[in-house]
Amino acid sequence: MNGDKRWWENPVRMLRIDYAPDFSIIKDEDLEAVARNRKEDWGINCEWIVGTPGFSNKTHQTTFEAEGYEKYPGLEGFDYLRKYTPIAHKHGIRVIAYLNMHWFSYEFAADHPDWEQITANGERYGIVNPLYGNGTTFCINSGWREWAFSLMGEAMKTGIDGIFLDGPVVFHDCCYCSACQMDFISAYGRPIPHEDWHNPLWKAFLCFRENSLARFLSNAQQAVKRVNPEGVIFLNDGNWEP
Numbered sequence: 001m002n003g004d005k006r007w008w009e010n011p012v013r014m015l016r017i018d019y020a021p022d023f024s025i026i027k028d029e030d031l032e033a034v035a036r037n038r039k040e041d042w043g044i045n046c047e048w049i050v051g052t053p054g055f056s057n058k059t060h061q062t063t064f065e066a067e068g069y070e071k072y073p074g075l076e077g078f079d080y081l082r083k084y085t086p087i088a089h090k091h092g093i094r095v096i097a098y099l100n101m102h103w104f105s106y107e108f109a110a111d112h113p114d115w116e117q118i119t120a121n122g123e124r125y126g127i128v129n130p131l132y133g134n135g136t137t138f139c140i141n142s143g144w145r146e147w148a149f150s151l152m153g154e155a156m157k158t159g160i161d162g163i164f165l166d167g168p169v170v171f172h173d174c175c176y177c178s179a180c181q182m183d184f185i186s187a188y189g190r191p192i193p194h195e196d197w198h199n200p201l202w203k204a205f206l207c208f209r210e211n212s213l214a215r216f217l218s219n220a221q222q223a224v225k226r227v228n229p230e231g232v233i234f235l236n237d238g239n240w241e242p
């Protein structure tokens with residue numbers, strides 16, 4: 001702490017280490033030695049640790065105990081966030097959890113048919129444009145919202161200092177799902193138009209998309225602050241206008 005500044009207002013030196021392709025080997029590490037190494041050899045004061053893996057078809061699974069969520073295989077009986085965070089804190093390292101918010105397997109999506117982003121032609125985004133070659137993405141106006149906010153709250157309950165959201169992203173030619181259509185019609189009285197830069201309603205849709213994302217992020221921040229008013233949140237996202 002420097003003066004009245006909060007920790008994240010001072011220079012942050014942050015490290016992220018993934019254990020791909022099998023994250024479960026983390027449970028066999030000496031976490032005390034891990035934190036000491038990262039503090040003393042890497043000189044970090046903040047660490048970005050995996051709450052949900054950002055790879056393979058496991059991006060909806062958690063490395064920590066989260067009510068209502070599927071645990072990453074191999075980590076049964078081991079709560080990475082609750083176990084590592086107090087050790088990291090003892091070494092002067094703040095902890096931020098990585099949470100995937102944009103890439104989900106077809107299998108997980110099949111369990112939630114109303115959550116996927118839909119293109120103007122009514123197709124599932126991930127079928128037309130397989131994400132990273134394999135997978136799909138969900139809509140910020142769909143029922144997935146509650147899944148996402150609840151996951152953020154569950155992560156914050158572990159005692160971490162904040163979360164990093166990898167997404168969500170409103171992808172090109174999206175979203176025309178039933179939730180978006182309902183919200184758009186209630187705001188503008190007509191269905192979402194197809195792309196046409198001479199159509200004022202198309203421009204209204206661009207604003208609608210940005211406002212939808214702003215609303216999602218505002219609700220995400222609330223989900224964090226409800227558990228810890230000092231909690232921080234930041235994200236990787238695309239297509240923001242100035």
Ligand SMILES: [Zn+2]
Pocket residue numbers: 116117118139140141142175176177178179180181
């Ligand atoms: Zn939608």
